[in-house]
Amino acid sequence: MSEHAGGQESKARRRLAEQLAEQKAAEAKRRRQAWAGAFAAVAVVGVLITVFVIIGQRGGDDSPEQAAGTASASPSDVDPAAPGAPPAPQLPEGADPALGSKPNVTAGEGKLTELSVTPLIEGTGPKVTAGQTITTNYVGVFYENGEQFDSSWDRGEPATFPIGVGQVIEGWDKGLVGVTVGSRVQLDIPAELAYGDGAGGRPGGPLRFVVDVLAAQ
Template identity: 40%
Template sequence: MRTLGRIIGIGAVAVAALTLTACGSDDDKSSDSSAAQATFGKVPAKATGAECTADDIEVVGGFGTAPKITIPDTCAPPTKLVVKDLVAGSGPGAAAGDPLSMNYSLITWSDKQKLDSSFDRGKPFTLTLGSGQVIKGWDQGLVGVQQGARRLLIVPPSLGYGQGGNGIKPNETLVFVTDAVKIGK
């Protein structure tokens, strides 16, 4: 009985909050209306069921500069690897066995926070493509990248860290913006 009373009480508070928001004045100068809307009218959007695409991710900044990456709350994380060149490169595309020198920023989907960035360290990350030195999302997502390209990778857990590790939560979707500093020897 006590729990039911709390649920009803919480429901009454929610109804009152919605009523306050709906009753605000249309006058933009009304501080009461603004306060009610700031407190109650801005409910974070929940992911709808539709998966995000590369075009839903906002990336600000050009090749060679640390990107600002914004992940929306309005769609779900993709379940398959998403690859999109944001800045075109030139020369031959990278293939398995090629040495790469990459700059990157990593944002975790669940908390939309930067977890790692070679831009911040001031030193590109080196790897041999396809050799298993990195997560599968990189080994697959960087195939064909050209020197000078900025590429967005949205990596599902199955191609990332799966059950977690290296500071990443289990079942985390990873968003990378990568710059191909050098392809080949």
């Protein structure tokens, strides 16, 4: 091959190499531009999201309920009971409305020697049987002076426990089995069927309870 032909071939190869290099450079430039455009779009979206979040936070400062998409309570939804007052108990169907109020319990008279069960309100529900779990509201006072020592009303919730199986004092086990649901009864309990002499910080001596039987199952 002549030198002239070899020179032309070298020039052609150089031109081809230069064209390929130019194509690669142009492709790389297009890629850089595409990435730059994508980054710019992401940045714009990020700015918009930040603005919306800030606006949403400012708009939600006035009402957490509105920020959560719920309506705030109207005055008619507010419990009319005084602040701190315990909620009214849920009464059995057909129960006397008086069971919705705490009873006034006074001292007994004379010496108490045996269990006495006095119906104050007659319920219309089924009779309590031994082994059932009952729900009650109650007030407990010392029989001799009427001083209160315990009350589910003051705790704001009824007491639930098994009855007739030795889980409560004997005066309750014996006095509440057979009482109908929806009743209010007065239990006058001698010390030996209650807490005895009151050892361990328990109320000692004869006791009086007024118990509302709200449920049994």
